[in-house]
Amino acid sequence: MINFQVNGHPVSLDADPDMPLLWALREDLQLTGTKFGCGQALCGACTVHVNGAAVRACRTPLSSVIGQQVTTIEGVGASHVGKAVQAAWVKVDVPQCGYCQPGQVMSACALLAHKKSPSAGDIDAAMSGNLCRCGTYAQIRAAIQDAAHVLAKGA
Amino acid sequence: MESTRREFLGSTGAALVLGFTLPLQSGRGLAAAPVSAAPFAPNAWLRIGADHQVTVICGSAEMGQGVLTAIPMMVAEELDADWRDVRVEQAPADQAYINPAFGIQATGGSSTVRGHWQVVRQAGAAARLMLVAAAAETWQTTPDRCRTEAGQVVHADGRRLRYGELVARAAKQPVPDKPALKDPKDFRLMGRPLKRLDSPDKVMGKAQYGLDVQVPGLLVAVMARAPLPGVKVRQVDDHAARAVKGVKQVISLPSGVAVLATGYWAAKTGRDALKIDWDFGDKAALSSTQISAALHDAAAQGMTGGAVARTAGTPDQVKPATLLDAVYEVPYLAHACMEPMNCTAWVREGEVEIWAGTQSQGPVQGILGQVASVQPGKVKVNTMMLGGGFGRRFAPDFVIDATLLSKISGAPVKLIFSREDDMAAGYFRPASVVQLRGGLDDKGRPVLLQAGVATPSIMAASGFMKLPPSGVDVQAVEGLADHVYDIPHQRMAYVRQEPGPQVWFWRSVGHSQNSFFLESFIDEMAHAAKQDPYAFRRSLLSGSPRHLGVLDLAAKRANWGTPLPAGRHRGIAVVQSFGTYVAEVAEVSVAADGTPKVHRVVAAVDCGQTVNPEIIRRQIEGAIVFGLSAALYGQISYQDGRVQQSNFHDYPVLRMSEMPVVEVHIVPSMEAPGGIGEPGTPPLAPAVANALFAATGRRLRKLPFDTQALKKA
Numbered sequence: 001m002i003n004f005q006v007n008g009h010p011v012s013l014d015a016d017p018d019m020p021l022l023w024a025l026r027e028d029l030q031l032t033g034t035k036f037g038c039g040q041a042l043c044g045a046c047t048v049h050v051n052g053a054a055v056r057a058c059r060t061p062l063s064s065v066i067g068q069q070v071t072t073i074e075g076v077g078a079s080h081v082g083k084a085v086q087a088a089w090v091k092v093d094v095p096q097c098g099y100c101q102p103g104q105v106m107s108a109c110a111l112l113a114h115k116k117s118p119s120a121g122d123i124d125a126a127m128s129g130n131l132c133r134c135g136t137y138a139q140i141r142a143a144i145q146d147a148a149h150v151l152a153k154g155a
Numbered sequence: 156m157e158s159t160r161r162e163f164l165g166s167t168g169a170a171l172v173l174g175f176t177l178p179l180q181s182g183r184g185l186a187a188a189p190v191s192a193a194p195f196a197p198n199a200w201l202r203i204g205a206d207h208q209v210t211v212i213c214g215s216a217e218m219g220q221g222v223l224t225a226i227p228m229m230v231a232e233e234l235d236a237d238w239r240d241v242r243v244e245q246a247p248a249d250q251a252y253i254n255p256a257f258g259i260q261a262t263g264g265s266s267t268v269r270g271h272w273q274v275v276r277q278a279g280a281a282a283r284l285m286l287v288a289a290a291a292e293t294w295q296t297t298p299d300r301c302r303t304e305a306g307q308v309v310h311a312d313g314r315r316l317r318y319g320e321l322v323a324r325a326a327k328q329p330v331p332d333k334p335a336l337k338d339p340k341d342f343r344l345m346g347r348p349l350k351r352l353d354s355p356d357k358v359m360g361k362a363q364y365g366l367d368v369q370v371p372g373l374l375v376a377v378m379a380r381a382p383l384p385g386v387k388v389r390q391v392d393d394h395a396a397r398a399v400k401g402v403k404q405v406i407s408l409p410s411g412v413a414v415l416a417t418g419y420w421a422a423k424t425g426r427d428a429l430k431i432d433w434d435f436g437d438k439a440a441l442s443s444t445q446i447s448a449a450l451h452d453a454a455a456q457g458m459t460g461g462a463v464a465r466t467a468g469t470p471d472q473v474k475p476a477t478l479l480d481a482v483y484e485v486p487y488l489a490h491a492c493m494e495p496m497n498c499t500a501w502v503r504e505g506e507v508e509i510w511a512g513t514q515s516q517g518p519v520q521g522i523l524g525q526v527a528s529v530q531p532g533k534v535k536v537n538t539m540m541l542g543g544g545f546g547r548r549f550a551p552d553f554v555i556d557a558t559l560l561s562k563i564s565g566a567p568v569k570l571i572f573s574r575e576d577d578m579a580a581g582y583f584r585p586a587s588v589v590q591l592r593g594g595l596d597d598k599g600r601p602v603l604l605q606a607g608v609a610t611p612s613i614m615a616a617s618g619f620m621k622l623p624p625s626g627v628d629v630q631a632v633e634g635l636a637d638h639v640y641d642i643p644h645q646r647m648a649y650v651r652q653e654p655g656p657q658v659w660f661w662r663s664v665g666h667s668q669n670s671f672f673l674e675s676f677i678d679e680m681a682h683a684a685k686q687d688p689y690a691f692r693r694s695l696l697s698g699s700p701r702h703l704g705v706l707d708l709a710a711k712r713a714n715w716g717t718p719l720p721a722g723r724h725r726g727i728a729v730v731q732s733f734g735t736y737v738a739e740v741a742e743v744s745v746a747a748d749g750t751p752k753v754h755r756v757v758a759a760v761d762c763g764q765t766v767n768p769e770i771i772r773r774q775i776e777g778a779i780v781f782g783l784s785a786a787l788y789g790q791i792s793y794q795d796g797r798v799q800q801s802n803f804h805d806y807p808v809l810r811m812s813e814m815p816v817v818e819v820h821i822v823p824s825m826e827a828p829g830g831i832g833e834p835g836t837p838p839l840a841p842a843v844a845n846a847l848f849a850a851t852g853r854r855l856r857k858l859p860f861d862t863q864a865l866k867k868a
Contacts, residue, residue, distance in 0.1 A: 033360020
């Protein structure tokens, strides 16, 4: 059995330890907010947090998360930063097709958890692993800046 | 795109385009809606509950272009609904939702708003009149003593009733035949930048895309797909695949071999273990070199032969003072939607149910009826959110194969094409080569424009259109043969070439390449005439005020003609496509190693009357990003019958760090609405190419841009 925590809850799976975390989340735990985009850690649609750090779930074998804390788009709103980021995303009305946005939100949350007022360069560096075919990059930048502003005021 | 689909449907379309007055069929989602009292559902497009909630039912697929907000805005405007009470849900496949723009229920050709412009507003207006009649009856007065505002009927004496209080009585009123529509000056919702209704769920990870569908007993299928049409499985060894834990079945289809398992990982592991001997037939040596050579030959033939798409004057007799000759080329392109292609299908006794992100809800209903041998009415299509469409999801391939696999296996099946699977055997924007000849008189005025167009036929490949008797594929020449530049002598001809890859609609279709060709070549002519490219275009567009309007606005907002910081240069292009006029000015610089950088793009758009200006701006911005990805990087190439690209590492798309500043300016207009999903893409590549010429003096006639050619000598 593979034991780890997802969004604060313990889970125990009888699964192939080589299987990527993505499929355990999506198929075994039915947490489908984490998206499959490329399967090669090239697009960022599957971004989740493992112990607070952004990782690509499509290339993270289950064996590597044993005993770890995994956070997904469904759970990230429970944190101060996650709540602010999701609120900013809604306020800026970022999504078009929306498919990449859970991954974008997770990358943005990881950035803001570590860097309270990121520069434009910090944002580009942290977010350039997350592709968006609809071209919402300007709105993503704006939403991150908005969330940073809200978090700074609240602190 | 839409005109040809309309042509194809010409004979049957009219009979189907009845729109909103069709009664609801029983037994579909509407009837099962969980409300205590019966809702007021006067037509297929909306229902109002006793709880005052207005539910708009949208027949078009949401792929990011905003239909799940635009259609509700149009209905709610004429209904005079309180926007806070408006929800939206996706319609089933049903004749009631046929898009009058092309006579089928499908989402493409930038046609949702313009196609439904009358029908959904009439649906809202009819419901409003019925609510007014119901209130008048309640108050024992006449409808002319009542008006409506934001979800209420208001009596002249000040009494008010909310719509939810009127549903029972409204349902008994006769449905008005041709309700009058509002004067645009009275619009309360349309024309405002309202927020999208689908955003919150997308941000929270709750939106349900095709890939997210869960069905009890589901098997996941991953396929080894034939790399080209006509390539067949000679032999398959599936021993290793069947030995993978979780693999349940291996099924051969005409399009390849599928491995069905309890989950994706097992199915993919099984598929990877298949040993397949493919019979490539005469396609074993297919290469991009070969394809390009054939297209070049055909384009040359098109200068004198070919199927003539346009002629004017006497192009073979005119003697220009200056002649320009150029050959332009673009490669095949993948759509690379963020959500890989997928469909969940469940073939049960006498019926089929599918869950898919499809742009083609109506057509697939008919197709799947044939696939599963059931009546089309027994095919239930659940349209899910689309993680990008761009035309790829108009194709029925993944829907057909999922249905076949469910039929054969007896289980509900979710078929998933991985990124690599879709790219290896994709539906691609066709490669194209165009030979151009331009002539200027001794005053530098253009007198001749000639084009030989060589590219595969999307119409022939589509399965639902036919090449017209003229032999001219409309998509192959759109953006070129339909230009409005005032040039007296012209000849443009199409020479069909079919190298083998499956070709398909790709955001802006023929305009995606032909606008690059034409708008670059017009720039070449301007430079040959020693004229400013903006002024040169103006002098040739006096007959088209809407082209001029966007051209002038873009030039003005980009400060055309004023100095830029050192190293920065501008290029301009203007294109009408899908009924919308867009001009773009790109600002670029080129690094010493030849790497181009696009700093800023200023766009001006005239799409007629607007529903939601913010969605329009975002669509144009997104279309610019889409065009820039293709111009800088997009290329599907072939070697030994196989696609050489597989994923985002070798088929790159624009990243945030490369995102230019984009400004979108909308021309106020009372014209009929134009499309908005596609028209922002065509002007981008030529605007950038023209700016790169201004920066380096090098004319790049091929996409993606060859940065080696831009390297400083």
